[in-house]
Amino acid sequence: MAVAPLTFSKTSAPRSTASRWIRPARSGIHGRGVYARVEIPDGTRIIEYTGERITKAEAQRREAQRLERQRRGQDASVYIFVLNRRYDLDGRQRNNVARLINHSCTPNCRAETVRGRIWIVARRDIPAGAELTFDYGFTLKEGRLHPCRCGAKRCAGYIVNAAQRWRLRRRRKAVR
Numbered sequence: 001m002a003v004a005p006l007t008f009s010k011t012s013a014p015r016s017t018a019s020r021w022i023r024p025a026r027s028g029i030h031g032r033g034v035y036a037r038v039e040i041p042d043g044t045r046i047i048e049y050t051g052e053r054i055t056k057a058e059a060q061r062r063e064a065q066r067l068e069r070q071r072r073g074q075d076a077s078v079y080i081f082v083l084n085r086r087y088d089l090d091g092r093q094r095n096n097v098a099r100l101i102n103h104s105c106t107p108n109c110r111a112e113t114v115r116g117r118i119w120i121v122a123r124r125d126i127p128a129g130a131e132l133t134f135d136y137g138f139t140l141k142e143g144r145l146h147p148c149r150c151g152a153k154r155c156a157g158y159i160v161n162a163a164q165r166w167r168l169r170r171r172r173k174a175v176r
């Protein structure tokens with residue numbers, strides 16, 4: 001399929017939650033994911049992660065509801081993003097396409113918070129057709145509830161932030 005050339009610059013992604021760089025589709029990692037429609041240069045601001053700004057207390061309440069859904073075997077995807085020390089962002093609404101981006105232990109994107117807005121930015125050149133991923137940044141404690149299926153050679157087995165992943169790898173080696 002021929003794709004129209006992109007006309008906006010690397011740093012001027014549109015304000016809307018749609019982005020011409022990407023398209024959603026079924027993912028081999030989990031459910032639906034987001035894929036590059038064209039080659040995306042390193043450093044590109046691809047899309048904004050938008051949502052409802054909520055307090056930490058409200059985020060805890062929603063997380064408890066999510067765990068209850070998980071316990072009942074219903075859909076229990078995590079869409080709440082840490083915004084700052086006081087607030088989180090619940091990105092569950094359908095027009096937030098960025099909510100479909102999966103986690104990987106070798107991600108090709110990163111999440112950047114700039115003046116209260118969260119952007120998904122390419123951390124290397126991403127070829128057309130590749131699935132976009134970023135590090136969800138879960139702590140060891142949070143990650144234990146989330147087995148990782150990113151398929152990376154050095155996958156840590158659980159969705160845990162890069163700085164703590166070595167602990168999981170060390171444990172896996174020890175039990176081998």
Ligand SMILES: C[S@@+](CC[C@H](N)C(=O)[O-])C[C@H]1O[C@@H](n2cnc3c(N)ncnc32)[C@H](O)[C@@H]1O
Nearest residue numbers: 030031032077078099100101102103148149150
């Ligand atoms: C923000 S959603 C990502 C979009 C999701 N694939 C969907 O279809 O809605 C986050 C959820 O996706 C799943 N997920 C994301 N990355 C994953 C991974 N590497 N391994 C396993 N599940 C993953 C987890 O269930 C997580 O709670």
Ligand SMILES: [Zn+2]
Nearest residue numbers: 105148150155
């Ligand atoms: Zn992984």
